[in-house]
Amino acid sequence: MQFVDLAAQQAQIREKIEANIHQVLDHGKYIMGPEVARLEEKLADFCGVRHAMSCASGTDALLLALLAHGIGPGDAVFTTPFTFIATAEVIRLIGATPVFVDIEKESYNIDPQKLEQAVSATVKMDDQLHPLPQIPKTGGIKPRAVIAVDLFGLPADYDRINAIARKHGLIVVEDAAQSFGARYNGKPACGLADTACTSFFPAKPLGGYGDGGMCFTNDDAWAEKIRSLRVHGKGTSKYDNVRIGINGRLDTLQAAILLAKFDIFENEVSLRRQCADQYTARLKESGLVVPIEQEGYEGVWAQYSLLAADKNTRQVIQEHLKAEGIPTAVYYPIPLHLQTAFADLEYIKGNFPVSEDCSQRIFSLPMHPYLTEELQESVVEAILGAGSDMNA
Numbered sequence: 001m002q003f004v005d006l007a008a009q010q011a012q013i014r015e016k017i018e019a020n021i022h023q024v025l026d027h028g029k030y031i032m033g034p035e036v037a038r039l040e041e042k043l044a045d046f047c048g049v050r051h052a053m054s055c056a057s058g059t060d061a062l063l064l065a066l067l068a069h070g071i072g073p074g075d076a077v078f079t080t081p082f083t084f085i086a087t088a089e090v091i092r093l094i095g096a097t098p099v100f101v102d103i104e105k106e107s108y109n110i111d112p113q114k115l116e117q118a119v120s121a122t123v124k125m126d127d128q129l130h131p132l133p134q135i136p137k138t139g140g141i142k143p144r145a146v147i148a149v150d151l152f153g154l155p156a157d158y159d160r161i162n163a164i165a166r167k168h169g170l171i172v173v174e175d176a177a178q179s180f181g182a183r184y185n186g187k188p189a190c191g192l193a194d195t196a197c198t199s200f201f202p203a204k205p206l207g208g209y210g211d212g213g214m215c216f217t218n219d220d221a222w223a224e225k226i227r228s229l230r231v232h233g234k235g236t237s238k239y240d241n242v243r244i245g246i247n248g249r250l251d252t253l254q255a256a257i258l259l260a261k262f263d264i265f266e267n268e269v270s271l272r273r274q275c276a277d278q279y280t281a282r283l284k285e286s287g288l289v290v291p292i293e294q295e296g297y298e299g300v301w302a303q304y305s306l307l308a309a310d311k312n313t314r315q316v317i318q319e320h321l322k323a324e325g326i327p328t329a330v331y332y333p334i335p336l337h338l339q340t341a342f343a344d345l346e347y348i349k350g351n352f353p354v355s356e357d358c359s360q361r362i363f364s365l366p367m368h369p370y371l372t373e374e375l376q377e378s379v380v381e382a383i384l385g386a387g388s389d390m391n392a
């Protein structure tokens, strides 16, 4: 069994993918060819956002968003420690300081109440109010932005996050790397904050055959800046450079492949949602904590994740499934505040108890649009059967 079955997807649209690739080979515009603009237009439309700017990866999308907002040294960027490294890596890369905020245990997303505390603590430089990073001795850091992550494809609570951000004059970036295709109070993901960033890494809900990403915004000036930053800070032309940028374009070939995949994307989202409903219906009495979708949320189920009673139980279940040929994965085994790469921030174990607890107990099941009911049933049976290993 595959954790994500890209071959089954390819079998549905192989001809279309080949035709699109051949078109690029024929016109030869490998950099910023017509497929790039077409993809940007279609995805902007799908997300109900004015501007979509493709780029080389989800990580570059986050980097471009922070650069476009002028964030850098001396700035505090609030984010969750329960996410992929890229979310916080880009903050550090541009010299700003990540201020981690724990998650809500029901959604695995940033906890708005703790966000409010973290902002106050940063302003007052008082780590009694909320755990803070080791702050440069140069006079503190200034709250500038929040990167909220839509983990596992479930949007964060943007009504509350955006309200807190407005109150404190912060920019909100939506890390929608896992949530393209999700909805929150009827609005599509990638349109829920000032700027949003998604990823086309092959295993994401809308994945290409390589790296790729996209930024979204309704703000004309930010859009213009992101378009400039992704091509070495270009001005009126490629050889007029008005700011320091990066080489962060999406390949035309990748755009051509994504266009073919986008044609079947909406159907795939509903298949993913059916698959998640089926898992939940079958596993809610299993003793494992199943994921919940509160009123107003429609996740895209980049991952279907469960909480075991403890680390040992997780291991027993994972080994039992593995023996039956069923792959599982742990997202994420080490919360970011405890990663070596962030050791200089001097966070300690115990700072973010919900993230730390989840990292010990969480695991994810195979999840993709082509997981048949029979395959799903065998996953469920194996999980229910793992109980006997635990009693042994």
Ligand SMILES: *Cc1c(COP(=O)(O)O)cnc(C)c1O
Pocket: 057, 058, 059, 060, 083, 084, 086, 087, 149, 175, 177, 178, 199, 200, 201, 211, 212, 213
């Ligand atoms: C995948 C991912 C990224 C990075 O995307 P890439 O395209 O791999 O660079 C960023 N944030 C989250 C939450 C992700 O899952």
